Amino acid sequence: xxxxxxxxxxxxxxxxxxxxxxxxxxxxxxxxxxxxxxxxxxxxxxxxxxxxxxxxxxxxxxxxxxxxxxxxxxxxxxxxxxxxxxxxxxxxxxxxxxxxxxxxxxxxxxxxxxxxxxxxxxxxxxxxxxxxxxxx
Numbered sequence: 854x855x856x857x858x859x860x861x862x863x864x865x866x867x868x869x870x871x872x873x874x875x876x877x878x879x880x881x882x883x884x885x886x887x888x889x890x891x892x893x894x895x896x897x898x899x900x901x902x903x904x905x906x907x908x909x910x911x912x913x914x915x916x917x918x919x920x921x922x923x924x925x926x927x928x929x930x931x932x933x934x935x936x937x938x939x940x941x942x943x944x945x946x947x948x949x950x951x952x953x954x955x956x957x958x959x960x961x962x963x964x965x966x967x968x969x970x971x972x973x974x975x976x977x978x979x980x981x982x983x984x985x986x987x988x989x
Contacts, residue, residue: 886908893935915980
């Protein structure tokens with residue numbers, strides 16, 4: 854009886870120790886919502902996606918979102934682009950509204966912005982310091 858108790862206790866301890874690394878590597882499910890905006894340089898054809906957090910406590914800039922990408926590396930840290938495209942306009946049931954510099958809007962119905970304002974030609978505009986904020 855005593856030996857079976859020791860074996861049972863050892864088995865329980867052993868299974869707990871084996872389960873611990875598995876539990877430590879588990880991550881909480883992602884609950885954050887992101888609105889993805891494609892930033893494009895229509896002159897070079899380059900583009901990159903920026904994942905903007907929805908309902909963030911404060912707005913962010915394209916410079917912060919795209920630091921270290923092709924866009925910032927090839928322009929001395931400045932982000933230059935000619936258009937913005939909503940990649941995930943249906944996120945949040947299509948109710949997310951993104952505002953850029955309190956003037957431009959991207960959402961489920963307005964999903965493209967010609968930043969330079971000239972539909973006839975592509976002109977790169979420095980958007981590094983433009984603030985972007987998305988709300989549900």
